[in-house]
Amino acid sequence: MAHYLATAELIDADHPASESERKKIVTACVKRVAQRLGNTPAIARGSYIDPRVIHAYSTNHGLADMRTAVENIDHQEFVTPAERAFCNYSNDKST
Numbered sequence: 409m410a411h412y413l414a415t416a417e418l419i420d421a422d423h424p425a426s427e428s429e430r431k432k433i434v435t436a437c438v439k440r441v442a443q444r445l446g447n448t449p450a451i452a453r454g455s456y457i458d459p460r461v462i463h464a465y466s467t468n469h470g471l472a473d474m475r476t477a478v479e480n481i482d483h484q485e486f487v488t489p490a491e492r493a494f495c496n497y498s499n500d501k502s503t
Contacts, residue, residue: 409456410441410445410452410457410458411456411458411461413441413444413445414438414441414457417437417440417441418437418461418462418465421433421437421465430465430466434466435449438452438453441456
């Protein structure tokens with residue numbers, strides 16, 4: 409979820425004119441994501457926000473690369489076996 413929040417924040421962000429402006433935008437993004445998660449910015453950035461999202465924004469590769477980075481995340485590694493079982497059960501009941 410954090411990588412999606414960060415991607416949404418950075419997609420809407422202005423393109424920075426300088427390195428210091430870019431750092432401020434990324435820092436503000438991480439703080440907002442951390443607040444939504446109920447964590448510190450250090451924990452959010454280090455454990456929850458996929459670094460490829462920030463890297464794509466930081467290297468000016470644009471929205472396409474940021475979307476690709478998020479799409480390539482292996483979402484299963486973030487889901488517990490109990491959550492996976494619940495999702496499978498829910499999907500079976502809806503069909």
